[in-house]
Amino acid sequence: MEKIIAKLGLGSCGIAAGAGEVWTELQKVINDNSLPIRLEKTACIGMCFEEPVLELSGEGKPKIMLGKVTAADVQNVLDGYLNDKLEYNNIILHEHQEAVHNELIANQKRIVLRNCGVIDPESLEDYEAQGGYQALRKALQMQPMQIIDEVKASGLRGRGGAGFSTGMKWQFAHNAKNDKKYVVCNADEGDPGAFMDRSTLEGDPHAIIEGMIIGAYAMGADEGYLYVRAEYPMAIKHLKKALADAETKGYLGKNIMGTGFNCELHIKEGAGAFVCGEETALMQSIEGKRGMPTIRPPFPAESGLWGKPTNINNVETWANIPWIITNGAKAFRKFGTEKSPGTKVFALAGKIVNSGLIEVPMGMPLHDVIYKVGGGIKNGKKFKGVQLGGPSGGCVPAHLLDTTVDYDSITKTGAIMGSGGMVVMDEDSCMVDIARFFLNFTQNESCGKCTFCRIGTRRMLEILTRITEGKGEMEDIDKLEQLAVNIIKGSLCGLGQTAPNPVLTTLKYFRDEYIAHIVDKKCPAHSCTALLKYEVNPETCVGCTACARKCPVGCISGAVKQVHTIDQNKCIKCGACYAACKFNAITKE
Amino acid sequence: MSNSRADLDAILSRYKGRHGALIPLLQDVQNLEGYLRQDTMKYVSEQTGVPAAEIFGVATFYSMFRLKPQGKYVIRVCKGTACHVSGANGILNAIRENLKLNGTDDTTEDALFTVMEVACLGCCSLAPVIMIGDQTFGKLTPDTVPAVLKKFSA
Numbered sequence: 215m216e217k218i219i220a221k222l223g224l225g226s227c228g229i230a231a232g233a234g235e236v237w238t239e240l241q242k243v244i245n246d247n248s249l250p251i252r253l254e255k256t257a258c259i260g261m262c263f264e265e266p267v268l269e270l271s272g273e274g275k276p277k278i279m280l281g282k283v284t285a286a287d288v289q290n291v292l293d294g295y296l297n298d299k300l301e302y303n304n305i306i307l308h309e310h311q312e313a314v315h316n317e318l319i320a321n322q323k324r325i326v327l328r329n330c331g332v333i334d335p336e337s338l339e340d341y342e343a344q345g346g347y348q349a350l351r352k353a354l355q356m357q358p359m360q361i362i363d364e365v366k367a368s369g370l371r372g373r374g375g376a377g378f379s380t381g382m383k384w385q386f387a388h389n390a391k392n393d394k395k396y397v398v399c400n401a402d403e404g405d406p407g408a409f410m411d412r413s414t415l416e417g418d419p420h421a422i423i424e425g426m427i428i429g430a431y432a433m434g435a436d437e438g439y440l441y442v443r444a445e446y447p448m449a450i451k452h453l454k455k456a457l458a459d460a461e462t463k464g465y466l467g468k469n470i471m472g473t474g475f476n477c478e479l480h481i482k483e484g485a486g487a488f489v490c491g492e493e494t495a496l497m498q499s500i501e502g503k504r505g506m507p508t509i510r511p512p513f514p515a516e517s518g519l520w521g522k523p524t525n526i527n528n529v530e531t532w533a534n535i536p537w538i539i540t541n542g543a544k545a546f547r548k549f550g551t552e553k554s555p556g557t558k559v560f561a562l563a564g565k566i567v568n569s570g571l572i573e574v575p576m577g578m579p580l581h582d583v584i585y586k587v588g589g590g591i592k593n594g595k596k597f598k599g600v601q602l603g604g605p606s607g608g609c610v611p612a613h614l615l616d617t618t619v620d621y622d623s624i625t626k627t628g629a630i631m632g633s634g635g636m637v638v639m640d641e642d643s644c645m646v647d648i649a650r651f652f653l654n655f656t657q658n659e660s661c662g663k664c665t666f667c668r669i670g671t672r673r674m675l676e677i678l679t680r681i682t683e684g685k686g687e688m689e690d691i692d693k694l695e696q697l698a699v700n701i702i703k704g705s706l707c708g709l710g711q712t713a714p715n716p717v718l719t720t721l722k723y724f725r726d727e728y729i730a731h732i733v734d735k736k737c738p739a740h741s742c743t744a745l746l747k748y749e750v751n752p753e754t755c756v757g758c759t760a761c762a763r764k765c766p767v768g769c770i771s772g773a774v775k776q777v778h779t780i781d782q783n784k785c786i787k788c789g790a791c792y793a794a795c796k797f798n799a800i801t802k803e
Numbered sequence: 804m805s806n807s808r809a810d811l812d813a814i815l816s817r818y819k820g821r822h823g824a825l826i827p828l829l830q831d832v833q834n835l836e837g838y839l840r841q842d843t844m845k846y847v848s849e850q851t852g853v854p855a856a857e858i859f860g861v862a863t864f865y866s867m868f869r870l871k872p873q874g875k876y877v878i879r880v881c882k883g884t885a886c887h888v889s890g891a892n893g894i895l896n897a898i899r900e901n902l903k904l905n906g907t908d909d910t911t912e913d914a915l916f917t918v919m920e921v922a923c924l925g926c927c928s929l930a931p932v933i934m935i936g937d938q939t940f941g942k943l944t945p946d947t948v949p950a951v952l953k954k955f956s957a
Binding site for chain 1 (some may be wrong): 822823824825826827829830857860861864865866867868879882883884885886887888889921922923924925926927928929930932937939940941
């Protein structure tokens with residue numbers, strides 16, 4: 215009988231959704247019944263909202279993918295697939311038939327995520343079977359400048375957010391004269407709402423390592439660091455194994471592939487500081503110090519780690535490199551736009567149907583990303599805005615949804631491309647609260663070196679908090695705008711220079727919400743608790759007492775079968791009554 | 804304590820002479836003792852020659868280092884954007900209420916749980932998310948919190 219392969223996604227999100235139990239059950243069912251099935255594991259395919267995801271394939275059988283698989287489904291699913299009589303209510307991909315997510319995959323182009331959810335990330339052989347380390351083999355036969363020229367020709371721009379030309383950056387490090395140079399992978403993914411790097415690190419660690427070795431060779435470095443957030447234990451585990459395997463196989467270490475080129479890579483675990491995503495702070499942290507940014511120039515390419523020339527690229531940038539070397543700059547330029555070639559990985563989250571990881575060609579309109587790939591807004595609600603670039607970015611409103619995803623178009627809206635976090639907001643999200651949320655974040659994470667960033671963000675946060683509590687005044691808006699300008703001017707690093715962006719973009723596109731909070735003392739999204747008012751509608755209240763029993767402060771009174779009332783002076787606006795009422799008799803204003 | 808001193812010395816000798824090792828060294832020390840004790844930081848300073856002020860500076864800069872003892876299980880409540888818009892505040896309140904934590908307390912009286920807020924756990928599609936130890940729990944509601952906590956209660 216032919217071999218069937220059952221492949222289960224065991225990335226962080228899969229495991230959080232219960233894939234561990236499904237794995238145990240698969241092993242048990244296959245062993246107990248001696249089924250002719252080979253069980254394989256992989257990482258995240260990107261459809262996090264469908265986890266646990268099981269893929270079944272085999273000679274003469276269609277390749278299909280099942281979503282939301284539970285341990286209880288395993289026996290039926292395997293038997294059904296073996297007998298060509300599979301019945302399952304959530305087939306998400308089907309090679310030959312219509313399935314819910316065929317379009318989701320068809321609209322993507324996977325370069326960075328080429329192996330994610332396909333290979334076992336802990337298997338070097340799997341990576342090699344996909345052409346892994348062939349780019350390194352090719353690169354080592356090229357002259358360093360040839361490699362840099364190819365990267366330049368590809369037009370690849372830094373995927374960490376700023377979008378600087380990767381080839382140019384490499385050339386600066388290449389040109390620096392020194393006997394010791396370093397390459398660094400910035401995997402300190404700290405933007406709240408972003409998990410692109412985690413999935414790539416977990417799902418295809420060798421691609422990043424291969425990119426770094428190629429870069430080290432091109433720039434004349436022989437040592438490197440991967441700076442990874444400690445909050446990503448699985449990423450660190452997979453990287454450690456990948457480094458050890460690559461070294462055993464001779465792709466890393468001394469005399470790589472017999473060419474005499476040496477390269478050593480180490481993992482540095484971050485210790486929890488958002489500012490360390492800034493390159494000069496990151497280097498301070500690798501050196502074991504407080505991660506505070508330093509003045510540039512000197513740029514890291516001249517004087518970086520321990521005063522040596524250093525090149526820092528982000529995870530996604532490094533993962534693009536092997537593909538570019540293998541397929542060439544021209545092939546890369548087939549995707550994306552003139553000024554932003556290639557693809558971009560986005561983490562879709564928030565009020566969107568298909569939350570997960572996607573990779574699309576640059577130049578796709580935001581509208582298509584959200585509605586075609588993302589499947590639209592959850593629960594049929596109305597789209598309000600999409601937050602791009604995390605705390606350094608901004609909110610793009612509905613009327614700008616035809617903006618294409620490329621560095622320059624997004625910058626024009628006042629947001630930034632950023633590292634790829636895309637958090638979708640619906641009518642229930644209050645934009646003033648979102649701005650306050652981000653300022654709270656940057657204010658916490660400011661390292662304190664620059665006065666405007668340290669104190670200015672605190673003042674902005676106080677003003678925003680005041681507004682969300684209904685205590686704001688119209689001149690607060692002017693104060694916010696003034697502070698924003700000064701913080702941008704008076705800060706040394708990207709954290710401070712971009713911290714006001716969420717406030718500036720929400721003021722630009724959602725000013726009416728600010729005014730509603732300040733003048734009418736109302737939150738149009740019904741999200742700011744202090745501005746809410748819960749009342750009983752006497753026409754629909756049947757006096758069932760459900761709300762009174764749920765109220766934690768006992769502020770609802772009324773006899774059985776009589777209309778109830780809420781004592782507004784005592785009400786803490788927790789919403790328990792609203793949730794408890796089965797007759798829609800509690801109104802929220 | 805004497806046992807612990809020997810373990811501490813083992814950590815110190817492991818990092819001896821390696822540049823930039825202060826952060827991983829302190830991480831190991833914290834794993835050994837549960838938090839960074841003042842006398843331990845002094846001892847590390849004496850043994851490594853790194854000024855105590857610098858060690859304290861690093862220990863207070865990074866959110867991962869703790870200067871107070873922590874509970875057996877650390878609950879990390881994600882306060883990332885996706886979790887925020889999906890109701891992370893309600894989850895945090897439900898946890899604190901369930902564990903009977905008052906004011907600014909972050910550790911339960913029986914030292915079983917320590918609750919902390921973290922920026923983003925990177926599981927945004929499962930928002931709202933918490934991590935207890937190294938296990939992740941997603942798509943929580945205030946009502947499902949007690950059952951999750953119960954798994955860890957003795």
